Amino acid sequence: MTETHVFRADALLAAVRAIVGAAGSSPAEAEAVATNLVEANLRGHDSHGVGMVPRYIDAVLEGGLMLNAHVAVRADSGALLTLDGQSGYGQVIGAEAMALGIERAQRHGVCVVGLAHSHHLGRIGHWAEQCVDAGLVSIHFVNVLARPIVAPFGGRDARLGTNPFCVGIPRPGAEPIVLDFATSKIAQGKTRVAYNRGVPVEPGTIIDNHGDPTTDPRFTVIEPSGALLPFGEHKGAGLALICELLGAALAGGKTGGPVADGRRRVLNSMFSILVDPERLGTAAHLAREMESFVAWTTASPPMAGVDRVKTPGEPERETRAARLAAGIAVDAVSWGEIVAAGVKVGLAARGVQALVR
Numbered sequence: 001m002t003e004t005h006v007f008r009a010d011a012l013l014a015a016v017r018a019i020v021g022a023a024g025s026s027p028a029e030a031e032a033v034a035t036n037l038v039e040a041n042l043r044g045h046d047s048h049g050v051g052m053v054p055r056y057i058d059a060v061l062e063g064g065l066m067l068n069a070h071v072a073v074r075a076d077s078g079a080l081l082t083l084d085g086q087s088g089y090g091q092v093i094g095a096e097a098m099a100l101g102i103e104r105a106q107r108h109g110v111c112v113v114g115l116a117h118s119h120h121l122g123r124i125g126h127w128a129e130q131c132v133d134a135g136l137v138s139i140h141f142v143n144v145l146a147r148p149i150v151a152p153f154g155g156r157d158a159r160l161g162t163n164p165f166c167v168g169i170p171r172p173g174a175e176p177i178v179l180d181f182a183t184s185k186i187a188q189g190k191t192r193v194a195y196n197r198g199v200p201v202e203p204g205t206i207i208d209n210h211g212d213p214t215t216d217p218r219f220t221v222i223e224p225s226g227a228l229l230p231f232g233e234h235k236g237a238g239l240a241l242i243c244e245l246l247g248a249a250l251a252g253g254k255t256g257g258p259v260a261d262g263r264r265r266v267l268n269s270m271f272s273i274l275v276d277p278e279r280l281g282t283a284a285h286l287a288r289e290m291e292s293f294v295a296w297t298t299a300s301p302p303m304a305g306v307d308r309v310k311t312p313g314e315p316e317r318e319t320r321a322a323r324l325a326a327g328i329a330v331d332a333v334s335w336g337e338i339v340a341a342g343v344k345v346g347l348a349a350r351g352v353q354a355l356v357r
């Protein structure tokens, strides 16, 4: 197990803002990236937090991530929008795409948004939360265009991305339901975090380069590559396939396959459906049914080792409250990589360190 630092959220924000800004992003873009990544850490998803900074900076330097890019509208028929993220920072592209979709869903009652070729959209729940804040239900299917990392059901090598699926449902007067997960048994970033911490991953989550079970996270981090397994056997693998076909193909994006140009960028395409329950005429009904159903399911007696039955989105909110109070742990390897990313874009290592002190 490697050493771990604990940083306050605002200190990490300052460090990420400085590094992303030094790489050439506008202050607004640097702010969006920093806020989104630190928010992922606060919500317990370190796989999609500040540890992504080195990969983003490499992608900028290699020309795979376009700085200060904005969403381009490719087709617009009111309630249907086809957008292109132009390989821009997903933290900006995702927010712009959802803002457009929200405005349309408020006008028409529904909006279908096909967003192709954003750079990494991070934690997809972030976009569902943007919709929830506007009172909208949203469903998101996402593909990941990078080196394939997940084996199809029954396969011995990686052919799929970790293709996340997400649903957000606002609850008047209560915290929303936000179901947000990778279709792999664990997110790829979690194996990177395990590798950097020097700890094994759970049995049954990855296979090695021969397609045999292993708990060594190296097989999804460094060569020779193995693969993550899909969650839920054939069901999760099927959902991952649907994320390619809807999230990419229907949305106007490219589906996965062998990486042709070898560049270390991560592109996401996302197919989203935004619905206004008010306009559907079921808002009051939804609220009533949801409250009674949530109460019914969460009243289930907890199993041994479980404190209580929770709703999707609840663990993230609990972790957020705890980490705002106690700080965010970042392992020394990841922190070293973040500082090194700052150095690559012209900052002094001591300057980055000073920002988190």
Ligand code: NAD
Binding pocket: 045, 047, 048, 120, 121, 122, 123, 124, 125, 143, 144, 162, 163, 164, 165, 166, 178, 179, 180, 181, 182, 183, 184, 185, 186, 187, 188, 190, 268, 309, 310, 311, 312, 313, 314, 315, 316
């Ligand atoms: P996970 O396995 O931690 O599952 C998270 C989901 O399960 C959340 O909705 C959470 O509220 C719910 N949950 C967890 N514990 C629960 C409990 N005890 N009771 C009720 N609900 C519970 O998530 P993951 O698969 O590791 O994904 C992590 C993040 O990675 C997600 O935010 C996802 O969007 C993101 N991701 C992004 C990409 C990308 O390319 N942009 C790819 C893959 C994953």
